[in-house]
Amino acid sequence: MTKLGSIEQVERWDIFELTLDGPSDGNPYEEVFLAARFQYRNDKMEIEGFYDGEGSYRIRFMPDREGIWRYETISNVPELNGITGQWECTTPQPGNHGPVKVHNGYYFAYEDGTRYMPFGTTCYHWTHTGDEGHEEMTLKELAQSPFNKMRMCLLPTRDMRPPMVAFSGTSPEDADTSRFNPAFFQHLEKRILDLRNLGVEADLILFHPYDKQGGWGFNSLTREQDFHFLRYVIARLAAFRNVWWSLSNEYDFNKAKTVEDWDRLLQYVQKKDPYQRLRSIHNGTKMYERSSLFDFGKSWLTHQSIQHWDAELTTAWREAVRKPITIDEISYEGNISRRWGNITGLELVSRYWEGFTRGGFVAHGESFENTPTRAWISSGGKLYGESPERIRFLRTIMEEGPEDWIQKRREGEYALIYLGKYRPSYYELDLKPDRHYRVELIDIWEMSIQPLEGTFTGTSRIDLPSKPYKALRVQAV
């Protein structure tokens, strides 16, 4: 809201929101076009608005430059057209580093240059329970966790009875996909802001194949319906600086759509999103066949959002495509009967180390049953596993290392070497003969870092204990 007698101030990378009153008859979601031209000096950009119900219209905008911004609305509704104003974009507060972008090929950084390494987790439907207390519990648990990215769905999954969905209607069964549910989005936006305040990126899964045997029809909307949905989602959510777009989870399980369909939807988001938020798509089946992973070389994908249980393939994915790799599903710590949801904490932590030391970012998930709260992976709540504290340990080690740890290893500056389930009696380091290095022996489970005595140079034999799940950290002095 503009203030009388003074100019409204919005900090850089926060949201300027213009609220206008307009018609509520007919179907405003389809019939009203509203946008604003925002102007900074001689640079203009057009940002679409959205209908928020009850005659209320909003235009949201994330400014990326400090100073005076002016705007003028455009609409096919006269009362919404030609409205002008100005506001000031101010210096960001500490902790606001801007949105995350791809950096240096395989990595990420906030727009202010601060390094960002995704340590993701997944709670697909944590905002769909209708239980505010449970959602607060999830946020509290997240705040104490090492995780800084959350994969979460916009649409419900079969067998759920969500209190509301993105579309209007009283249940998924009677959803009217030509209209949206402002209350659903207002709630979601509150939670996206909660995540932002915790420093957690919201990796929003826009579609997924877990429709109720097609009964809800969300899997098989027409292209225009998909576009209608995506345009609304972008108008509402793209301005939140911690939003990422995951076009679909396990896209290849959706038999109603082809790769060409996904390409077109991804291209649509690329065209409509004024901020070019991070954008990817996530595979399901046939993980042994590389070909079933989406072709992440396509220009409309910013990073490689992979499901695979073998983190050793990270090396191959890096060689194939020069984009960051997020292994967003690698099996979950837990004890449920499904094969993807019952590995031990040790196995998950080992896969983390395998993926990170090869230059990829592995994500967490947890699916225990017979615990006081339901599985974290589906609705958040509480974490019961043994992996999070070890993932924090790895995160600390990664944060102490260089941004481009793979390149630094090639240059002989730094190496993080994971021995996995192997337990050689020694490891031969091929160090530069003209430099000296410190070497530490790491136990990924005990979370111990043992500095080895002295320094090393040239070909150096490091004697090792006869135990698996060890790593070596090598740093040039």
Add this chain to the structure above:
Amino acid sequence: MTKLGSIEQVERWDIFELTLDGPSDGNPYEEVFLAARFQYRNDKMEIEGFYDGEGSYRIRFMPDREGIWRYETISNVPELNGITGQWECTTPQPGNHGPVKVHNGYYFAYEDGTRYMPFGTTCYHWTHTGDEGHEEMTLKELAQSPFNKMRMCLLPTRDMRPPMVAFSGTSPEDADTSRFNPAFFQHLEKRILDLRNLGVEADLILFHPYDKQGGWGFNSLTREQDFHFLRYVIARLAAFRNVWWSLSNEYDFNKAKTVEDWDRLLQYVQKKDPYQRLRSIHNGTKMYERSSLFDFGKSWLTHQSIQHWDAELTTAWREAVRKPITIDEISYEGNISRRWGNITGLELVSRYWEGFTRGGFVAHGESFENTPTRAWISSGGKLYGESPERIRFLRTIMEEGPEDWIQKRREGEYALIYLGKYRPSYYELDLKPDRHYRVELIDIWEMSIQPLEGTFTGTSRIDLPSKPYKALRVQAV
């Protein structure tokens, strides 16, 4: 030797050997042709002989039918030509089940129908040490082990200084590949018989790529030299009923030969071997690419001798080719610095269970250093690992089960289900509703078998402890 006044007796599947004196001048290995036509009733077969040094020639023959066999020699040397005789093939002694053959598509059996399941191990150069005491130690260790197949090389590996090699000469460096070393083969044959007496199949690796940077030249013999070697090896060794042919170890590491070369050598062995011993070839590189595994559908291969670290692929290999699968290298229990030689006993045993329960036969190897004897995998000696007794435990379980356990699972008769590193809180068995089943919970490491109370029928939920490395055995009552 024939006995005067009586007829020589040879038990079925043992060896009849005819020894003849002939010329020793020139190069008898190249210049003398010697064979015998063996006749059983009106069935004749021609078996080639070989020169055994010092003017001595031998023809070896394994009879497969009981009764009177006659022979007549054929040679380009008059004194070796036209020699005739007869002998009697008698009933085999207990414990002599004949040679192993492929049985029922994916399995093996001795020729008398007795089931044979390979539980292999590898001691590549155990017969090349020149240390008889060490070889006896290996045999003693083998006798106490669960292993019944031994992969072993005919040719030495770089850095070795074997006291003798298959070719004549005083060392690999001065080997004359146009001549052989009878003493080398006589010693090898003694060891093949030792293995036979222990019930161990000798999976003979005829070529391998571990030449001394090509310095010995064994990798890059001409086709005629390869044929010359193979013909001699077959004439000497094919009659031993426990011999298998592995044309090459890690054939794809040999840059001097193409797949077409290997096909021709395999076809040559197929043509020359009168007994059609089991015959395969073993891959090295690029295990993630299925295409690098040899095409085991080719008719000159009897089984799929695979190197791969992921036993879960067994299912895919079975679907691809209807031949038995021996995963002859899956990484070794040990602590050496090479990645293929330092997994834990638990990891090796887990891979065994993964492979066997999917219908493949996994093999063992051990490579410890800093132990009183050198690595088992290279020269035999002593076993130090924790896996052999667990492999024996699995062997007992497999022997208690049906020959075709995969088919029996489909038919709802029997199932061995391995849960691996997964630890679901329960497992849902989809049992036939009109039958009753006993279920046991197996701990593959503790080697415990815990019968679950009562019997089960129809869809049955089996509660499980929250621990990985468990299996379920399900048997129809």
